[in-house]
Amino acid sequence: MIIRKKFKFEGAHIVRDCSSNRCKKSLHGHSYIVEVFLTSNKLDYGQMIYDFGLTKGTIKDIIDSFDHAYAMWSKESDDFKSFIKANSDRYIIMPVSPSAECFSLTLLFLIDKILQATEFKNGEGDVRVRSVRVHETETGYAEAFREDLEWFNFSLKDIIFSSEIKNEWTDKEMYDKLIAYYDKQLGTKPFSNPVVSRHFE
Numbered sequence: 693m694i695i696r697k698k699f700k701f702e703g704a705h706i707v708r709d710c711s712s713n714r715c716k717k718s719l720h721g722h723s724y725i726v727e728v729f730l731t732s733n734k735l736d737y738g739q740m741i742y743d744f745g746l747t748k749g750t751i752k753d754i755i756d757s758f759d760h761a762y763a764m765w766s767k768e769s770d771d772f773k774s775f776i777k778a779n780s781d782r783y784i785i786m787p788v789s790p791s792a793e794c795f796s797l798t799l800l801f802l803i804d805k806i807l808q809a810t811e812f813k814n815g816e817g818d819v820r821v822r823s824v825r826v827h828e829t830e831t832g833y834a835e836a837f838r839e840d841l842e843w844f845n846f847s848l849k850d851i852i853f854s855s856e857i858k859n860e861w862t863d864k865e866m867y868d869k870l871i872a873y874y875d876k877q878l879g880t881k882p883f884s885n886p887v888v889s890r891h892f893e
């Protein structure tokens with residue numbers, strides 16, 4: 693079984709090496725729609741794969757990082773990076789291109805890391821992100837699957853969120869905790885879902 697939760701962000705980028713000059717040479721934005729598909733091997737106490745409401749914490753915060761933000765490939769020149777840093781509060785430096793394909797891969801990577809670092813409290817099974825679909829326009833989307841992560845050697849430390857983005861997270865230390873957990877500096881999972889009261893035992 694698959695469940696899907698939809699998110700949105702308004703983001704800006706340049707996609708180098710694409711066919712149109714508008715796209716590869718001009719800073720431009722899109723109203724992105726992000727669809728997150730989750731699976732599990734069992735239902736939780738409320739007979740859900742994963743309560744949609746529980747996606748509105750760390751997962752929503754990480755996707756919302758891209759809202760009103762400039763996303764750029766780390767390969768951009770130092771001059772350009774400095775210009776963006778000096779003139780735009782919200783930016784993300786990614787180890788991959790900010791194409792729809794790489795947004796979906798990056799979000800899949802991040803959501804997977806978050807889920808595995810979250811203590812489930814409501815009888816959930818092995819909840820996994822199956823894919824992430826990112827609609828860049830009304831006519832075009834990319835969908836990344838877990839196996840596609842092998843295309844890149846993603847590392848949490850290689851995705852850089854500006855301090856203004858971090859300041860708006862519910863937990864400002866969220867990303868540092870995630871990095872520490874995967875660096876094995878934390879013994880326990882850094883995120884914990886609330887216990888939902890049960891009508892039936």
Ligand SMILES: Nc1nc2c(c(=O)[nH]1)N=C([C@H](O)[C@H](O)COP(=O)(O)OP(=O)(O)OP(=O)(O)O)CN2
Pocket residue numbers: 707710711715720790791792793828829830831832
């Ligand atoms: N496979 C991809 N192709 C393109 C991407 C991408 O991320 N992946 N991105 C772009 C540009 O960002 C561009 O702004 C969007 O291109 P396009 O879909 O052609 O946009 P249009 O609004 O012109 O398309 P319509 O056909 O008018 O809807 C380019 N390619």
